[in-house]
Amino acid sequence: xxxxxxxxxxxxxxxxxxxxxxxxxxxxxxxxxxxxxxxxxxxxxxxxxxxxxxxxxxxxxxxxxxxxxxxxxxxxxxxxxxxxxxxxxxxxxxxxxxxxxxxxxxxxxxxxxxxxxxxxxxxxxxxxxxxxxxxxxxxxxxxxxxxxxxxxxxxxxxxxxxxxxxxxxxxxxxxxxxxxxxxxxxxxxxxxxxxxxxxxxxxxxxx
Amino acid sequence: xxxxxxxxxxxxxxxxxxxxxxxxxxxxxxxxxxxxxxxxxxxxxxxxxxxxxxxxxxxxxxxxxxxxxxxxxxxxxxxxxxxxxxxxxxxxxxxxxxxxxxxxxxxxxxxxxxxxxxxxxxxxxxxxxxxxxxxxxxxxxxxxxxxxxxxxxxxxxxxxxxxxxxxxxxxxxxxxxxxxxxxxxxxxxxxxxxxxxxxxxxxxxxxxxxxxxxxxxxxxxxxxxxxxxxxxxx
Numbered sequence: 001x002x003x004x005x006x007x008x009x010x011x012x013x014x015x016x017x018x019x020x021x022x023x024x025x026x027x028x029x030x031x032x033x034x035x036x037x038x039x040x041x042x043x044x045x046x047x048x049x050x051x052x053x054x055x056x057x058x059x060x061x062x063x064x065x066x067x068x069x070x071x072x073x074x075x076x077x078x079x080x081x082x083x084x085x086x087x088x089x090x091x092x093x094x095x096x097x098x099x100x101x102x103x104x105x106x107x108x109x110x111x112x113x114x115x116x117x118x119x120x121x122x123x124x125x126x127x128x129x130x131x132x133x134x135x136x137x138x139x140x141x142x143x144x145x146x147x148x149x150x151x152x153x154x155x156x157x158x159x160x161x162x163x164x165x166x167x168x169x170x171x172x173x174x175x176x177x178x179x180x181x182x183x184x185x186x187x188x189x190x191x192x193x194x195x196x197x198x199x200x201x202x203x204x205x206x207x
Numbered sequence: 208x209x210x211x212x213x214x215x216x217x218x219x220x221x222x223x224x225x226x227x228x229x230x231x232x233x234x235x236x237x238x239x240x241x242x243x244x245x246x247x248x249x250x251x252x253x254x255x256x257x258x259x260x261x262x263x264x265x266x267x268x269x270x271x272x273x274x275x276x277x278x279x280x281x282x283x284x285x286x287x288x289x290x291x292x293x294x295x296x297x298x299x300x301x302x303x304x305x306x307x308x309x310x311x312x313x314x315x316x317x318x319x320x321x322x323x324x325x326x327x328x329x330x331x332x333x334x335x336x337x338x339x340x341x342x343x344x345x346x347x348x349x350x351x352x353x354x355x356x357x358x359x360x361x362x363x364x365x366x367x368x369x370x371x372x373x374x375x376x377x378x379x380x381x382x383x384x385x386x387x388x389x390x391x392x393x394x395x396x397x398x399x400x401x402x403x404x405x406x407x408x409x410x411x412x413x414x415x416x417x418x419x420x421x422x423x424x425x426x427x428x429x430x431x432x433x434x435x436x437x438x439x440x441x
Binding site: 087088090091092094095121122123124126127131132176180181182186187189190193 | 372373374379382387388389390391394395396397398399400401402403404405406407
C-alpha cells in the first residue's frame, strides 16, 4: 500500500537499428481486439438480410477487422443477434452465448432484438434479448440500415478500446439465478416488458 | 424401378387441349357456378353434404363430421375427382362467440385443375375432434399438428399428434383461440423462466433420431430410458 519500495529502475538500451515504440499493454491488447472482432451472426429475421448486406462487398464488414465470420460460437468474439427471438429460441441463444469464450461482446441489432419491437408484443416473442444475455450495443431500426450496424460496431470498437485489463469484472460470466435461470429479477422483467402507449387498451377480442 | 415417379400434368385429365383457366376479372363475392365436384359429392354422399357455397368463385363444401374421412378418401381416389394435393388444413374461430369453430381442408386436383374447400363445423358443446386424413395425404402430418397446436383440435387417427410451433411443454393453451390473450396467460418473467428451463437438446423423441434404427444395439439402460418416452439430453 505504497510502503513497498519502488523497484530499481531498469534502463533498457534502445536498439538503434530497428524502429520501436512504447505503449501501454491495455492499449496494445485493446487495439488488437477491436480490430479483429470475429462476429457470430445469429440471424433470425429481416435484420439478418441487412447484416448480409453489411458483410457483402458494398459496405464490407472486413474493413472493420471482421474478415472472418465465425459460424461457431466457440471461435467468436462478438454475437450479433439480428432479428426477433421467440421464446422457443431463448434457451438456444443463452446456450450459444455461454459457449462463446471470453472476451466476448454482444450487439443487439434492430428493434425486435432490442425490445420486442412493439408489434411483436405477443405470446411468442422475447421482449428484448437483454432478458436472456447481456448486451453491449443496441442498434435501433426496423431493420437498421448497414450504416446503422456499422455505427453500432464502431461504438463497440470504442468500448473495447477503453477497456481496462485491471477491471476483472469485465470478464466475469454472468451467472443466472439457478432457480429461475434469469439474470434480472422477475419483477423488473415484468415492469420493463409492459406495453408502451395505449396498446394496453387494445384488447381486440374484448375478452 | 417398377414403381417410378410419374409426373402429373396439370389439367391432363380434362382433355388434351383443355386451355389453362384464365382468371375472371369480375368474380362475384357470393354465388356462381360451383365446382363440378360439389354435385358429384351430393350424388355420392347425399345428406352428408350439408351445404355448398361459392365464395369468390371458390367452392366451399360443408360435410358431416363423422363422414369427413370417407368424403376426402373418395375425393382422393375417385377417377373423376383425383384431388391429389392437400394444400392446407386449418381452422376458423369467429369473433361471434355463438358461431362454432370450423375446420377447413384445402384440396387441389392437379389433373382437373380444381380447387375445393371442405369444411366441418364443430358444434358447440361437442369435443374438438375431427378424423385425421394422414392416412390419405402424408403431407397432412405437420398441417394437423400445427392446427392442433394453435387451436387445440384433436385429429383422431394422427400417429404423432404433438405441438409443432410451440414447444411441447408449453402450458398456456392454444394461441389462435379467441379467448387467448395476445400476450399469453402468464407474466413475461414466468414465460421467460419456463422457456429458459427447456433444454435445447431435449427436443427429439426416439422416433425422430436416427438412433431409432440402431435402437436394438443401444445399452440396455439407454433403451429403457428412451423406451419410456424420455427425451435425449434430459
